[in-house]
Amino acid sequence: MKVKIWGSLRRFTDGRGELEVEAKNFKQVLDGLAEQYPGLKPQIERGVSLALDGRIYRESWFAEVRPDSEVVLMPYMTGG
Amino acid sequence: MNMRVKGERAFKVVGTRPPRPDGVDKVIGRALYGADVSAPGMLTGHILRSPHAHAEIVSIDTSAAEALPGVKAVITSGDFGVPEDSALRDVQDHCMARGKVLYDGHAVAAVAATSPAVAKAALKLIKVEYRKLPHVTDVDEAMKPDAPVVQSGLVHETVAPGFSENVTSYCEFGHGDLEAGFAKADRIIERSFTTAATHQGYIEPHACLASMNADGKADLWCCTQGHYHVRAVCSAILGMEASQLKVTASEIGGGFGGKTTVFIEPVALALSRKSGRPVKMVMSRDEVFRATGPTVATSTDVKIGMTKDGRITAAEARLRYSGGAFPCGTVEMGAQAAFAPYDLDAVRTYGWNVLTNRPKEASYRAPGAPQAIYAVESVVDELCLELGLDPLDVRVKNAAQKGTLSSYGPTFDDIGLMATLEAAKAHPHWSAPLGPNQGRGFSAGFWFNFGGNTCVTLNINTDGTVSVTEGNPDIGGSRASISQMAAEELGVPYEKVRTVIGDTTSIGHSDITDGSRVTFAVGLATIKAARDAIQKMCSRVAQIWGIDEEAVVWEDGYVKPASPNAGDFKPMSIEEIAAISFQTGGPIAGHHEVNAEGAGVSFGVHIADVEVDPETGATKVLRYTVFQDAGKAVHPDYVEGQMQGGAAQGIGWALNEEYIYGEDGRLQNPGFLDYRVPVASDLPRIEPVILEIPNPGHPYGVRGVGETSIVPPLAALSNAVSRALGVRMTRLPMSPPTILKAVSAAGV
Amino acid sequence: MKSIHVAATINGDPAEFVCEPQETLLDVLRNRLGLTGVKEGCGTGDCGACSVTVNGRLVCSCLVLGGEVQGAEIGTIEGMADADRLHPLQQSFIDNAALQCGVCTPGILVAAEALLKKNPDPTETEIRYWLAGNLCRCTGYDKIVQAVQDAAQQMRGA
Numbered sequence: 001m002k003v004k005i006w007g008s009l010r011r012f013t014d015g016r017g018e019l020e021v022e023a024k025n026f027k028q029v030l031d032g033l034a035e036q037y038p039g040l041k042p043q044i045e046r047g048v049s050l051a052l053d054g055r056i057y058r059e060s061w062f063a064e065v066r067p068d069s070e071v072v073l074m075p076y077m078t079g080g
Numbered sequence: 081m082n083m084r085v086k087g088e089r090a091f092k093v094v095g096t097r098p099p100r101p102d103g104v105d106k107v108i109g110r111a112l113y114g115a116d117v118s119a120p121g122m123l124t125g126h127i128l129r130s131p132h133a134h135a136e137i138v139s140i141d142t143s144a145a146e147a148l149p150g151v152k153a154v155i156t157s158g159d160f161g162v163p164e165d166s167a168l169r170d171v172q173d174h175c176m177a178r179g180k181v182l183y184d185g186h187a188v189a190a191v192a193a194t195s196p197a198v199a200k201a202a203l204k205l206i207k208v209e210y211r212k213l214p215h216v217t218d219v220d221e222a223m224k225p226d227a228p229v230v231q232s233g234l235v236h237e238t239v240a241p242g243f244s245e246n247v248t249s250y251c252e253f254g255h256g257d258l259e260a261g262f263a264k265a266d267r268i269i270e271r272s273f274t275t276a277a278t279h280q281g282y283i284e285p286h287a288c289l290a291s292m293n294a295d296g297k298a299d300l301w302c303c304t305q306g307h308y309h310v311r312a313v314c315s316a317i318l319g320m321e322a323s324q325l326k327v328t329a330s331e332i333g334g335g336f337g338g339k340t341t342v343f344i345e346p347v348a349l350a351l352s353r354k355s356g357r358p359v360k361m362v363m364s365r366d367e368v369f370r371a372t373g374p375t376v377a378t379s380t381d382v383k384i385g386m387t388k389d390g391r392i393t394a395a396e397a398r399l400r401y402s403g404g405a406f407p408c409g410t411v412e413m414g415a416q417a418a419f420a421p422y423d424l425d426a427v428r429t430y431g432w433n434v435l436t437n438r439p440k441e442a443s444y445r446a447p448g449a450p451q452a453i454y455a456v457e458s459v460v461d462e463l464c465l466e467l468g469l470d471p472l473d474v475r476v477k478n479a480a481q482k483g484t485l486s487s488y489g490p491t492f493d494d495i496g497l498m499a500t501l502e503a504a505k506a507h508p509h510w511s512a513p514l515g516p517n518q519g520r521g522f523s524a525g526f527w528f529n530f531g532g533n534t535c536v537t538l539n540i541n542t543d544g545t546v547s548v549t550e551g552n553p554d555i556g557g558s559r560a561s562i563s564q565m566a567a568e569e570l571g572v573p574y575e576k577v578r579t580v581i582g583d584t585t586s587i588g589h590s591d592i593t594d595g596s597r598v599t600f601a602v603g604l605a606t607i608k609a610a611r612d613a614i615q616k617m618c619s620r621v622a623q624i625w626g627i628d629e630e631a632v633v634w635e636d637g638y639v640k641p642a643s644p645n646a647g648d649f650k651p652m653s654i655e656e657i658a659a660i661s662f663q664t665g666g667p668i669a670g671h672h673e674v675n676a677e678g679a680g681v682s683f684g685v686h687i688a689d690v691e692v693d694p695e696t697g698a699t700k701v702l703r704y705t706v707f708q709d710a711g712k713a714v715h716p717d718y719v720e721g722q723m724q725g726g727a728a729q730g731i732g733w734a735l736n737e738e739y740i741y742g743e744d745g746r747l748q749n750p751g752f753l754d755y756r757v758p759v760a761s762d763l764p765r766i767e768p769v770i771l772e773i774p775n776p777g778h779p780y781g782v783r784g785v786g787e788t789s790i791v792p793p794l795a796a797l798s799n800a801v802s803r804a805l806g807v808r809m810t811r812l813p814m815s816p817p818t819i820l821k822a823v824s825a826a827g828v
Numbered sequence: 829m830k831s832i833h834v835a836a837t838i839n840g841d842p843a844e845f846v847c848e849p850q851e852t853l854l855d856v857l858r859n860r861l862g863l864t865g866v867k868e869g870c871g872t873g874d875c876g877a878c879s880v881t882v883n884g885r886l887v888c889s890c891l892v893l894g895g896e897v898q899g900a901e902i903g904t905i906e907g908m909a910d911a912d913r914l915h916p917l918q919q920s921f922i923d924n925a926a927l928q929c930g931v932c933t934p935g936i937l938v939a940a941e942a943l944l945k946k947n948p949d950p951t952e953t954e955i956r957y958w959l960a961g962n963l964c965r966c967t968g969y970d971k972i973v974q975a976v977q978d979a980a981q982q983m984r985g986a
Binding site: 097102103106107108110111112197280281282283334335362717718721727729751752758759761762766 | 867937957
């Protein structure tokens with residue numbers, strides 16, 4: 001399945017903004033990305049959110065992703 | 081058990097305006113805030129703060145202070161360890177300087193004494209030897225390679241070489257071909273903007289009462305937006321187990337993001353540990369301004385291309401944010417939010433976080449978004465003026481909608497931007513006439529909204545009334561809205577439900593009250609907890625009737641047979657079921673513990689009319705209207721309150737509020753006299769118009785409403801002033817000197 | 829420093845206290861007399877959260893010394909309701925949702941009561957200028973102004 005990342009992370013993915021990973025949930029997306037692109041690890045460890053079909057999931061490892069889901073990696077969000 | 085699902089849900093309690101449960105306590109002065117409790121044998125704690133913007137601490141001699149009669153403890157950073165976790169270390173170092181002071185007002189030592197007078201006298205006896213270092217408080221100056229370095233070794237791998245070490249992180253968002261987009265434009269405008277740091281300005285200063293016993297158990301009472309977070313941070317800093325620290329959230333006298341972290345709480349606990357006595361600490365207003373979280377100061381460049389008929393062809397923004405002396409991620413939020421209201425083929429935002437010798441930024445209502453959207457909406461307005469287009473029509477033409485690929489990555493689900501734009505267009509305010517020196521400004525705004533970790537326990541009391549315990553401090557009337565949702569789901573009157581905020585030992589972890597998450601996430605958990613209790617009550621009654629659980633239904637506070645086939649039984653009320661709960665299996669409660677996801681983004685648009693006096697540069701806000709999508713307004717009074725309150729804060733930000741630093745790097749206006757927040761006579765009526773486009777991620781359609789309202793005022797006011805003067809304003813606040821300077825520079 | 833002994837009337841009841849010469853009336857009310865409904869927002873007379881009346885005059889209690897109120901009649905938020913019957917202003921603030929966090933509310937209520945004693949039928953502008961010394965950061969003042977207007981109307985009718 002495809003995962004979109006934000007622009008500044010492309011430095012660590014050979015310039016690619018859309019990555020292919022084998023994943024059935026949020027956790028597998030993160031593990032897959034960190035394995036394929038070790039340069040993403042520091043950001044993933046600092047925290048990321050996941051937008052799944054337009055909705056933001058901040059942490060849920062087991063949030064299910066399907067092959068046709070729109071999956072977008074985002075920075076971990078904080079509010080006021 | 082069946083839930084009777086209706087097509088278009090007809091609400092009975094949700095959407096009404098019952099009195100708030102904490103109302104009477106607050107109008108008679110009985111509500112207890114951070115500074116309102118005392119303990120026997122209590123000491124007073126005070127903090128000694130740096131008079132320098134940046135200096136090495138050569139030595140601290142506390143011996144004279146310790147010798148003063150009545151002084152029971154003196155502490156410095158040496159009384160704390162050095163946390164491994166960098167975020168925790170930042171929080172601790174912000175509470176008590178270690179090695180270096182990083183801003184004017186940075187804490188260097190603290191005392192606990194038998195009276196405030198003794199504590200203050202003791203501070204004067206502490207001798208600190210400083211070696212002053214060069215400082216930098218301006219964001220653009222701090223980025224230059226030769227700028228004084230605030231802190232070393234904090235640069236993320238994302239930052240390209242060539243900047244000062246003060247630039248700690250970089251981010252980039254967007255999609256499409258910018259070059260091709262700009263080539264299609266008939267007009268391109270590129271402008272730079274600055275916004276001053278502003279403070280949340282809650283009226284209640286930070287306050288706490290800490291008491292630690294010799295056995296290591298501790299109690300902490302404090303005003304906070306998140307007492308579980310306070311527990312986590314304080315127990316880690318103090319080297320305690322979380323179970324040994326009980327934190328109780330007091331009534332909170334305003335937060336707006338500023339009470340999402342700790343400032344004095346670990347210090348009070350350490351003083352209590354050292355003195356063996358309870359220690360109360362209350363910040364002065366001067367301390368609140370100098371040492372607690374203002375928002376970021378920003379410098380931004382925006383470039384937008386537009387066709388003659390008002391279609392945006394390409395847009396980019398460069399955002400430089402400073403969150404003070406410690407790293408912060410606020411620029412990422414700004415860079416994602418900047419163009420969220422627009423449906424764009426080509427868009428890019430670039431953001432840099434920059435260290436300066438200022439206090440550590442704390443979240444402030446939609447952190448990062450107002451500054452970015454201010455710059456974007458200013459350029460859109462200028463394009464509309466130059467191309468002779470109606471600014472509202474241009475927003476409609478370019479509005480993000482369901483299915484739009486957002487500028488920050490995801491594709492939008494159901495969103496309410498178009499509905500708010502249409503409501504604004506139809507409102508009489510938009511077409512009302514204007515007089516001389518008057519201008520009308522418009523801006524859109526956006527916030528993400530969150531869910532997050534939430535626990536709710538809902539007890540069915542033996543008389544059939546309902547007690548809800550949740551873990552999120554109530555900063556805007558949430559106890560009322562949570563009670564409403566419980567009443568709605570159970571089918572009982574609002575008056576039968578009481579919601580309280582538990583301390584950290586009563587229920588499980590609940591995330592901070594932030595991100596406009598409480599009515600959404602706690603509401604969601606409350607509805608699920610109510611359903612859990614309903615399921616149990618249905619099961620008990622089915623057993624009494626000797627029929628299948630599937631054959632009963634819950635309706636309007638009663639268990640009833642699901643159909644005539646189930647048998648002829650007299651419906652049992654919640655009171656009847658509760659009264660016999662001991663005989664049917666014991667007390668009945670519903671629970672829900674969840675990391676709530678599915679929060680829906682929120683859009684709002686504002687219209688502002690101003691009159692500017694060209695002689696004095698003073699701006700008067702004449703009329704103000706707020707349109708916002710609430711998803712579902714559970715308690716419309718408090719939704720309106722959020723819309724009006726956010727607008728008022730934004731108006732203050734746009735016109736007056738500002739952290740002013742002198743050449744010496746010291747804050748020059750740490751008080752409400754010189755840091756002027758809007759007073760009643762500064763403001764007109766703020767008319768709220770609530771739109772309800774349900775959030776598909778919540779059973780009742782609720783979205784967060786607390787933050788979006790502070791986003792549009794900055795540009796709405798700036799656009800109004802610019803149109804009134806015929807001069808484009810590019811810095812906030814637009815205080816009279818700024819306006820006069822802009823007018824004279826333009827030669828108008 | 830020599831402490832000062834003061835006798836005054838607070839919310840209609842006789843009260844005596846001992847305070848240090850530099851102690852403010854606000855400190856005395858909160859710390860010595862337990863009247864914590866009086867709030868400290870700034871300590872410099874800029875926010876109005878500590879508003880009380882001294883001999884009928886509206887003041888910021890942070891700008892008055894405890895030693896100054898010998899023989900004075902002092903009114904605080906704690907004296908506003910009549911036993912369990914709320915003052916019309918208090919009820920109106922609840923009915924109009926004129927408070928959010930509520931920390932400015934006691935000061936605003938005391939100030940509004942002082943206004944309505946002087947002027948039972950104030951215009952919106954008069955209310956806004958009278959309350960300009962009381963900061964509220966939550967509401968944007970709209971519902972506060974409405975609540976004062978409603979209470980004033982009700983009190984005129986009573």
